[in-house]
Amino acid sequence: MFEKVVIGNATLYRGDCMDVLPTLPKVDAVITDPPYGINTKSDGSGKLSPWGDLCNAAFWYSAWIGAARSRLTQTGCLWTCLNWRSLPTFQKASCDLGWPIESLMVWDKQWIGPGGNKGLRPSYELVALFAGPDFAIQDRGLPDVQPFPVGSHKPNGHPAEKPIALMEFLVKHSGSGSIVDCFLGSGTTGVAAIKAGRQFIGIEQDAKWFDIACKRIEDAQRMVDMFGFQEAHKPKDSEQNSLL
Secondary structure, X not given: OOEEEEXXXXXXXXOOHHHHHHHOOOEEEEEEOOOOOOOOOOOOXXXXXXXXXXXXXXXXXXXXXXXXXXXXXXXXXXXXXXXXXXXXHHXXXXXXXXXXXXXXXXXXXXXXXXXXXXXXXOOEEEEEEEEOOOOOOOOOOOOOEEEOOOOOOOOOOOOOOOEHHHHHHHHHOOOOOOEEEOOOOOOHHHHHHHXXXXXXXXXXXXXXHHHHHHHHHHHHHHHHHHHOHHHHOOOOHHHOOOEO
C-alpha cells in the first residue's frame, strides 16, 4: 500500500515507484533523478572489477525505466539525471530494454565540485533523454550542453541537489501534458511542473523527503492559485539557484 496526497494539480505518492507506476494513467513525460547506482566490490578492498555490480544494478534500472516507459504516450519522453560513473549502467539497461538513449545532455554546473588529488575536479553531470516513437523537441536549435549554475549550498538539505532551473528546462521541452517524477526527493520537479501549469505525479519512498516535497509543492500551488502560473513561473533572484 502507499499513501496518496492531492495538492492542486499534483498527486503525490509515498511508496515504491515499482508499486505505484503500474497504477497510473498514461502521461506525457517522466522527469526524474534516480539513485546513481551501485558500485560495490565483493572483497571490500577495491581489487575486484565493479562490472558485475554495475550489471546487477542495470536490472533495477531497466525495471523502473521499463515501468515508466509503459506509462508514456506515443509522444512522450523520459529525462533522467546521471553522471559518468552511472552511465555504463544506464547504457546496459537501455540495451536490455531495446530503448536507445536518444540524446545525452551535459549539464554544466558552472562550479567546480570537490575531488581527490589524482583526477580532475567535476563540474558537470548528465541528463539522458529516452524518446517515445512520436516525440520531438520543438526547438531544433537546442544544443546538448546546457548551463545551470549551482554552488555548495543545499537549501533543502537533499544530498542529490539539482537547480530548479534545470527541471524547468526539462519541463519546458517535454510537450504540454502531465509529468511524472519516480524519485521525487524534495520535490523540485514538482515545483517546476506546477509553476508551468502542468499536471504532476510524484513518487517518493522516504517519509522525510515526501513531507518536504508536499510542503514545497503546496507552496508552489498556492502561488499559482494567487497569481496564475505565468506570474508564479517568474523566478525571484533568491530562487535562481535553489536546489533539489
